[in-house]
Amino acid sequence: MRLTRSGLAALACLGLTVAAEIATAVLSRGFAHPLDTSLFALYNVALAAVGTLIVLQLPRHPVGWILCLGGLQGAVMADLALGWATRGVAEGWTGAPLVLWVGLASWCPGALMWVLVLLYTPTGELAGPRWRIPLWAGILGTGLYLWGWWVSPASVDVVTGVPNRYAVDWLPGPQAVLVGGVLLSAAALGALTSLVARFRSGDAVVRQQLKWVAMAGGSLGVLLPVAIVSWDSSAVVRAICPVVLVGCAAALGASVLRCRLFEVDRIIGRSLAYASVTAFTVAVFAAVTVLLGTLAGRPWSSPWLVALATLVAAATFRPLLRRTRRLVDRWFDRDALEARLRLDAFLEGLRSGTEQPDRLQQVLSEALRDPRLRLLLYVPAHGGLVDVRGRPAELDDDLGVVRVERQGAPEAVVQFTDDGEPARAGRVRQLVEHARLAVQVARLGVELTRRLDELDRSRARIAESADEERRRIQRDLHDGAQQRLVTVGLGLRRVESRLRLAGREPDADLLDGAVADLAATVQDLRNLTGALPPPQLDGGIGPALRELASRSPIPVVVDAGPERAGRTVETAAYFVACEGLTNVIKHADASTATIRAAQHHGSLFLSVTDDGVGGAAVRPGSGLAGLADRVAAVGGCLHIDSDRYGTRLTAELPCG
Incomplete structure (x- = not known):
């Protein structure tokens, strides 16, 4: 930052203040208590330092210059003058009484400084034209007081006890002191009133x-x-x-x-809470000490009484502080209190299982009253940011960012509406830190969900690979072994016919038996390939189901729309239909069956219904148990409703 003339002047004022206080410490050594000297030096230097900071950032703001000059005036006219005069009076320095007299009156300009500061705080301008009255009243009152105190016979040197050496009896010094004090007090009251007016408007x-x-x-x-x-x-x-x-x-x-403008409510509330609880704790300590000392007939300074009183006071401090802070927050930081209470209720629900971690973003948004708030989580397996539902996400450049880390490792990012409040990011960070447990649970939930999704996709890939292998085997059997066996059978029939024409009936009969066995083998292969996904699945689940129904010994009604699902889903649905229809034929003693397939809300629903005797259930090792596992492999679920009026087998298979 480049220093302007105003900044250089303020820094020079601060340097002179520090130099004056150092000189005061040297002059006052042996004549004043070091603690008093150092504390008042701290006060004057603090005034000049705060004023310098204001001037460096707001060169035209009068409060900065008032504080700078106030600190310099206190250091020179009060501390340095009194330090020099005290030593000078003791050692007979010329002019020491006059300097001492000046130092004794230095408190009045210091009081005027505070009046001016209050009148011009915080905007740097008076609250209105009428507030010039307390301004000039303070200046006039300070002048009258100083002049009257200087010439009044009633003024006394409080250090030496010597009456006023500069008194002039015929001048109205006492009256001027009185009027000046009244005017200065009225100006102070007016300055405080101006703050009330500023606050209201x-x-x-x-x-x-x-x-x-x-x-x-x-x-x-x-x-x-x-x-x-x-x-x-x-x-x-x-x-x-x-x-x-x-x-x-x-x-x-x-x-x-x-x-820290928008944290002042919290700071005031904390200050009041700690001050009041500290005062109450001290009162408890004193009361317990006196009471026990009176009852025991011992002095209050007895070590065991002090120890017992300390334990009682310490036991009351923390619970009382907690209650007091909550009470004070209701007045000074109500929004933050309501946000924490809302978040505490969510955390309690999370611990009891009545809340879900993916609602954390919604809860934070409601607590901070920010509908645009976003909670993004770092998931190592993903290698980037995801939202609370595990979907990949990117940062929004229009929103503010608060990053949450743990031991240097990123955990989450909260994006919020940055409306220019300096403390907005701090409030968001505090609330998210308060909800760190929920953030970690949400991250674990997202991580678990992603792992389960990967497992489902892996199972689906395995099922699809198995289906593809079954289709390959079906094609190989149909186009290879079956065709060759049929061809061999036809050739043997021609040989059998020739043998019969040649009158070799025994040989022809043997060959006929062999051809019959060969035909049975071909039928077994056909039955085996019939349990595999048919080629009709290439045209959709509807044609495959109608082909399946055409081979049933009982009437089967097929209701299937033209919608297509994935090959894996359609294959799983086909096997559900095969197993369900097989159970109807073998065990249900049904007269008719119905197969329905339809898509709703992103899932394929397939049902097999019959009018048989019922009693179907999933038992370990049964065909229905294997069917349930197959449905689960593609992320679906199987339902069975079976009673004496029939059985309904329903499979819900997600298409996504």
Whole structure:
């Protein structure tokens, strides 16, 4: 980033602030507590640093310059002046009392700085023309207070206890101090009121910015009364005040720069939850210690009492924090809470088996209120991205991307509608991390589904290969062995006829017996080839079924449409029809049978119905058991409905 003149000026201001605080640390050594010196140095440097960050990004924003000058003023007029004057007064340096007097009054410009910051936060402009009134009231009040305090006889040097050396009795110094203090207080109240006005009239972004300011103002509202009451008597309060002020400066910077803007609700909620639970835990610790000490007649500092009280406080902390966070989230982060609760319900259903992992994308979409949200999974066997149903997928360039990894290995990608919210991706990531178990279950489910699909395809290929081998054997038998045997039989009949003409009846009778055996062998081969898929399957399942029905000894009605399925599916359907019709002929004692074949919703349904005695069932080793295995090999299922009114055998065979 190229530095502009504004940026160089802000960095110079920050450098002077740091140099002034270093000089203060050197001058104050031995005259001030190191903790006080370092904490207030941290505060002033933080002001200048936050101001510099704002100036570097928003050079025309007045809040950046106010914070820069406020940090420099505090470092020079307050810390450095007091450090130099304290040592100078002790060692008799010339001009030390005057510098000390200046340092004692430095808090007033610091107060004006906060008034100006609140008036110009977060947009860099006043909320309207009327808000010039608190602006000029603060400036005028600061001037009157400083002038009145400088000349008022009532002013006292709190370090040395010496009355005001610069007092002028005939000037209205006390009145100026009073009026200036009232004007400065009114300006502060007006600045806070302007924030309320901004919040009521601002858009969503401004309101989120003002929540950072509200967090800083709430901290100051709690800290200020405590500091007024116990500043001189409590070193803890004097140590906490600069730390809280540093946090306020950081919150103001986050507000102006829109840093983590849409996470401010969660941050405020977490801060309130931890603060309230910590306070309650401390109260529990104190109450248990006092109560047990009173009952046992021991001092509250007894080691075993302290240990027991600590255990009680620790036992209450976590469950109380969980309940408090949920309660606070209902007020500050309701959307995130509802999203987590929705996801928790899904995860519980997933554990109990009432939910399916492939619904994770839908649940995330509903929880984040993003209808375009996509959940893509990394499946190693596929070598790329698939959706929750296992179909190959590609990234959409119009959507934002959040990648989920585990130990460096990619697990999933979530694509969401990127509407410009800086924290949108963070919210998506947090919710997906919360649902990591469901993501892993979904990945395993997709992987299992793909493996099962591969198994089904493998079984189908095996079945198709077997059918092809059967067709080859059928062709070989029909065109080879059967034809040769028939030809041999015809030749033997001619020889038999010649023998009878020659009067050799015994030889002719022997030859006739041999020809009969040969004819029986040909019939056996025909029966064997009849159990194989007929050539009519080349024309579809309908012609094959009608050819099968033509060879039945009982009437068979065939109802089959012209639709074609795959060769493997049609072969499986044909064998179902063969086995079903064979069972009807052998066992059903039926008078008629019906064979139907039709396609519905991507599957071929084939049924064999008879009016026989019923009682058919799949038994281990039976023909129906083998038929069920054959149907399952192509991904289908077999149903049998058999009673005393007849039997219906139905096979559902997927065509895809």
